[in-house]
Amino acid sequence: MDKYYHIVTYGCQMNVHESEKIAGILAEMGYRSCDEPESADIVVFNTCCIRENAENHAFGNIGMLKKLKAARRDMIIAVGGCLPQQMNKAEGLHKKFPYVDIIFGTHNLHELGQLIKQKLDGKKCVISVRESEGEICEEDRPLRTSYPNAWVNIMYGCNNFCSYCIVPYVRGRERSRSSQKIIEEVRSLVSEGYKEITLLGQNVNSYSGDMTFARLLEKIAAIDGRFRLRFMTSHPKDFSAEVIDVMADNPKICRCLHLPVQSGSDRILKAMNRRYTAARYLEKVDALRAKIPDCAITTDLIVGFPGETDEDFNATLDLVKRVGYASAFTFVYSKRQGTAAADMPDQIPEEVSKRRIMQLVELVNSQTRELSKTYVGRTIEILCEDFDAARGLYLGRDEYGRMGYFPSDEDVIGQFVDMKVEHANGVSLTGCIVR
Ligand code: SAH
Ligand code: SF4
Ligand code: F3S
Secondary structure (H helix, E strand, O other): OOEEEEEEEOOOHHHHHHHHHHHHHHHHOOEEEOOOHHHOOEEEEEEOOOOHHHHHHHHHHHHHOHHHHHHOOOOEEEEEEHHHHOOOHHHHHHHHOOOOOEEEOOOOHHHHHHHHHHHHOOOOOEEEOOOOOOOOOOOOOOOOOOOOEEEEEOEEOOOOOOOOOOHHHHHOOOEEOOHHHHHHHHHHHHHHOOOEEEEEOOOHHHOOOOOOHHHHHHHHHOOOOOOEEEEEOOOHHHOOHHHHHHHHHOOOEOOEEEOOOEOOOHHHHHHOOOOOOHHHHHHHHHHHHHHOOOOEEEEEEEEOOOOOOHHHHHHHHHHHHHHOOOEEEEEEOOOOOOOHHHHOOOOOOHHHHHHHHHHHHHHHHHHHHHHHHOOOOOEEEEEEEEEEOOOOEEEEEOOOOOEEEEOOOOOOOOOEEEEEEEEEEOOEEEEEEOO
16 A cells, blocks of 8 residues: 655755655655645654744644544654754653654654654654764755755754854754765756756855865866756855855856845844954955846845844844845844853844834835846746746746746746746746747
C-alpha cells in the first residue's frame, strides 16, 4: 500500500530547502507526497522561531492536528527545525503536544529516517535534539520543489550574534562547504535544466571554504549553460568591493542584492551588534551603484528595538529614503529568550512599534509603487516560475527580482520570456509576452 507524507514549512529559504531534504529522506523510505495532512501517514512540521508569531503559527497548526491524530493513531507527527532546537524547548513541546511522535532539531535533520524507524519499531515518543552542529552532511538527496530555481547551501550557521537574533543559537557556528562540492552540485543542477541557482547562507560573505565568496561566485558564474545566479543573505559588514566587481563582470549574476540594514540609527545599530554605521552602509550602497547603477537593492528593517526613540526611528526613515529600496521586509522587534537584547532596558510598547511599522511600511510601499510605475511600457525578461490558477496567469521574475504576470497559451514554466509591461500594481507587474 502507498504511504504518504505531508510537510509544512515555516521560516526562511534555508528551511524551504531543508524541507526538500526531508522530502528526499521520506521518498527514499518509500513515502510519496500529498497535499493534505488528512491523507498523510506522516506529517512533518519544519519550524521557525525567528519571531514570536512564527512560533505561534506553528503551535496553532500542530494543535489543529490533535483531533486528526486521535482519529488516526497510526499517523506519525514529527516536529523539527529551529523551534525545538532552542534550549530546553523540545521537552516543553512534548508536554504541550504529547501526541507528537518525533521531535528533532536542525543539527540532526539527516537522521530523520532513523528516528522514524525507531517510532515504527514501537517507541512511544522519539525526542532527539543535538546540542552541537557536528560535521556538514554531504549525503542528502533533496527532492526539489522549486523548479526552475534550485537552492544550494554554501554555508551553515552564523557567528554574528546580532543582539536580537536567535539564529546563532539554533543554527550553530559557521561551517562552509567545500567549493568543489558546491560547484559540482551547481554544474549538475544546470545540466538537469535548472535555470536559476540561489546560493544560501546566513551570511554568504563570510564563506570560508577554500576560497573567498567573491572567487566562489566567479567560478559558479563561469559554469556553462544558461542560468541566473542569486545569493542570500549578505551581511553589510562583510559585503566587499570584490563581490561588487564579480557581480558587475558576470551577466549571469542577477542585478539585485538583499542587504539587510535593520536600522538607520547608529546608536541602535551598535546596540544590535551589527558592526557598521549608517554611513558605512551607505558607502557600500554607493560603491555598488557606482559599478552597477541599475542594481535593485532590498533590505530587512526592524522597528521597536529596545531603546529606539522617535529620533532613531526617523533616522531609519531617512536611510530608507536615501537608498530607495526596490522592496523591503519590515518587522516589529520580537523578544527572543536567550538573546542579549531580551534583557535590555526600555522595551518598546506595542502601540509605539505599531505606529512606527505602519509609517515605515507606507514609505517602503510608496517607493516600490513609484519604481513599478517606471516599468510600464518597458520590455523585461522574465524567467517563468509558476502558473497562478486563481488569476489564470503565468508568473516569474526579472533579474532584478520584480514579479511579472502574463497570459500564455502554452506552458512556459522554466523558460525565459520577454514581457511587455502594461500595468503596474504595487509590487507586481502585468503584461504580455512579446518574445
Ligand atoms: N541571516 C540573515 C537573515 C536573518 S533572519 C541576515 O542576517 O540578514 C531575517 C530577518 O529577520 C533579519 O534580517 C531581521 O530583520 C529579522 N529578525 C531577526 N530577529 C528578529 C527579532 N528578534 N525580531 C524581529 N525581527 C527579527
Ligand atoms: Fe541573525 Fe545577525 Fe546572524 Fe543574520 S547575521 S542570522 S540577523 S545573528
Ligand atoms: Fe530561518 Fe527561522 Fe530558523 S528564519 S534559520 S527558519 S529561525
